[in-house]
Structure formats: structure tokens, C-alpha cells
Amino acid sequence: MNLSNIKILIVEDELLFAKDLRNQLTDKGYTVSDIATNGLDAIIKAESQNVNLILMDIRLKGKLDGIDTGKLLKQKIDIPIIYITALTDEKTKASANDIHPLAFITKPFDEVQLENAIEKLITHENSN
Numbered sequence: 001m002n003l004s005n006i007k008i009l010i011v012e013d014e015l016l017f018a019k020d021l022r023n024q025l026t027d028k029g030y031t032v033s034d035i036a037t038n039g040l041d042a043i044i045k046a047e048s049q050n051v052n053l054i055l056m057d058i059r060l061k062g063k064l065d066g067i068d069t070g071k072l073l074k075q076k077i078d079i080p081i082i083y084i085t086a087l088t089d090e091k092t093k094a095s096a097n098d099i100h101p102l103a104f105i106t107k108p109f110d111e112v113q114l115e116n117a118i119e120k121l122i123t124h125e126n127s128n
Contacts, residue, residue: 009054010032039064043073051079054079058096059085067092067098074100082114083105084107
């Protein structure tokens with residue numbers, strides 16, 4: 001699997017941040033399939049667009065936060081998730097770790113940290 005083969009879904013309710021992240025990723029050669037702004041939208045798009053990776057905030061508008069959304073996604077399609085969030089308290093991290101995210105990146109994030117997390121997925125997929 002190479003960079004352009006990875007289809008990424010961004011789940012972020014702050015649209016400006018999501019668009020900036022999409023631009024950063026596409027500039028690096030990744031394919032961003034879409035942006036979802038809430039948990040329900042994320043589930044629908046992840047199932048219908050055959051994505052390989054989800055970059056998701058924990059704080060989302062609507063009934064489902066990023067952790068609830070992640071749990072539902074893992075039950076339905078077991079897709080790798082990288083959390084990108086400003087929530088850093090231990091309780092939140094422990095809840096997020098229940099779904100075994102690929103990474104937990106704190107906002108504001110370092111681009112290299114995100115690239116390393118995505119590279120971890122590529123390496124894992126290539127070894128299978």
C-alpha cells in the first residue's frame with residue numbers, strides 16, 4: 001500500500017480545521033475521501049466510501065462523540081482510527097484507548113507526528 005492508495009476520512013466539526021488538515025494531507029500525497037462533521041455522518045461515509053483510515057476529533061457536535069463513533073465503527077467495519085483532539089485528560093484518553101486507536105495526537109499537532117502515525121498504518125498493511 002502506498003500513499004495515494006490510502007483513502008482517509010476526516011471527522012471534525014470545526015470545518016476550517018478539517019479543510020486545513022485535508023489540504024495538508026493532499027499536499028503530502030494522501031487521498032482524503034471526505035469530511036464528516038458529526039458521528040452519524042462519519043459512520044455513513046466510512047461505510048459507503050471504503051476508507052482505509054479515519055482521522056477523528058473526540059469532541060463532535062450531535063449525539064455521538066468521537067469515542068462513541070469509534071466504538072460503533074469498530075463494531076461495524078473495524079477501521080484504523082487516529083484521534084486528533086485537544087482533550088488530553090486521562091479519563092478521555094482511557095476511554096479512547098478502549099477502541100485501540102492507531103494513535104492519539106494532541107492539538108495543536110505536529111505534522112511529523114501525524115505522518116509517522118499514518119506511516120505506521122502503511123507499514124502494517126504492507127507486512128500483511
